[in-house]
Amino acid sequence: MVARTLSFVTLGVDARLVVVEADVGPGLPGIKIVGLADAAISEARDRVRAAASHSDVEWPRTRITIALLPAGLPKRGAVLDAAIAVAILAASDQVPAAAAAGTVIAGELGLDGRIHATRGVIAAALTARRQGVARMLVPEVNVAEARLVPGLEVGGVSTLAHLVGVLRGDRAPGDGETGPPPEDPGSAPDLADVHGQDEARRALEIAAAGAHHLAMVGPPGVGKTLLAERLPGLLPELSDDDAVEVTAIRSVAGRAAGILVRRPPFEAPHHSASPVAVIGGGQSGRVHVGAVTLAHRGVLFLDEAPEFPRGVLEALRQPLESGTIRIARSDLAVQLPARFHLVIAANPCPCGRGSGMGSSAGAECSCSSLQRRRYASRLSGPILDRLDLRITLGRPTLGDLGLASEASCAVAPRIAEARARARHRWAQASLPWATNAEVPGPLLRRRFPPDPDAGALLRQAVSGGALSLRGADRVLRVGWTLADLSGRERPVADDIGYAMSLRGVESVWAA
Ligand SMILES: [Zn+2]
The missing domain is CATH 3.30.230.10 (Ribosomal Protein S5; domain 2)
Structure with missing residues (x-):
């Protein structure tokens, strides 16, 4: 039978x-x-x-x-x-x-x-x-x-x-074991715990509002990791569909806890992790889900990013462009979701005591100029091009430490409002994007120029050689996010000026 x-x-x-x-x-x-x-x-x-x-x-x-x-x-x-x-x-x-x-x-x-x-x-x-x-x-x-x-x-x-x-039909099925308590919304790390670093906090808010990828450069111990860990708490909760998708990914990776994941995930692989652990991979037909997929619809944080193997950094190019990663081995080929918000952190140089990425050594730096240039250059190319925001952090002063910092619950509503403005704008123009970071530069330039003064400022920066065309696109994208955060109809000269200050010194980064 x-x-x-x-x-x-x-x-x-x-x-x-x-x-x-x-x-x-x-x-x-x-x-x-x-x-x-x-x-x-x-x-x-x-x-x-x-x-x-x-x-x-x-x-x-x-x-x-x-x-x-x-x-x-x-x-x-x-x-x-x-x-x-x-x-x-x-x-x-x-x-x-x-x-x-x-x-x-x-x-x-x-x-x-x-x-x-x-x-x-x-x-x-x-x-x-x-x-x-x-x-x-x-x-x-x-x-x-x-x-x-x-x-x-x-x-x-x-x-x-x-x-x-x-x-x-003789016995009743079980109702399952009681899982761990549901995620406590109050338990996310809070921006209030980060003292000083006002510029970096503002950059994090802008990154969250426009979904801009962010790079932070500064010596060890200035709070880069603290800041990155606070990004998921600033992002909107996942929609129903996204929550199921994200939880399903965790289930496949053996990391589901039987509760729906509502907060955008945060993945921070160490630079010594294997390429498979970061990118994903597989052998003999088995697929290993990497950090880029576990970070889907959340945040991927690469601390000490220049220390990651070059192959791993190069492999990020595809997910940054398409939101997916293709795993292809001789006996298997699958496409995994990998649409993440990238935050990278780097020391100024290999010894960590230099004064700026790839630039002058600083008094206590023990690196040779060749070491410093090599270190900076590991981030050039595909990744660097995708980072709309590149900021430098210094050591906080004693005065900073005494100041009360704004809490995440005060910042998050501004982010939600800015995102709503952006979503409305792209929807009204029948464009498929939800966030500013997704909009291609040429389209932005053609159809969504800033106000005339701001446009003049941008053109001046390009013709004077201070900005490449791609750099100008990034500035304009961030300018739109600044306008959204301020409730303005379009970016003004101040927005563009501020956006320029948030992209770092290109020549240094691309060294
Ligand atoms: Zn150094």
């Missing part, structure tokens, strides 16, 4: 449903699995048989063939275990075939029959709902995650015996 049930495999951050078909018929006892299964799935034979022996079911002592469909889709890992067991039990008349056929079943089986946690259930739930499947049975620990996707009946199962009981 033939019976089938459903399960899933993840492919990048998406899931594909897999039909698990069991044929139990006359012949020598044994299990054969067909359909591009990897070693872990082939070992399912042993796990499933051992689990069944602890589960009060009758194991068919005959020939069993398992087909995994679609056949061309590579299947990896142990997530199909429970579904394979159910298909066999349905084909040997021990669970109702109809119940098995209409349910997505996920979970790795322990030899003792326990069902262990699995990754990617949110992506699987999204796919199941899209394909009209009504029910999903998942390991108890994953119930909360799967239930983040509305419109699907989700039950938890703790053992193979429990799973069989639920399919027979």
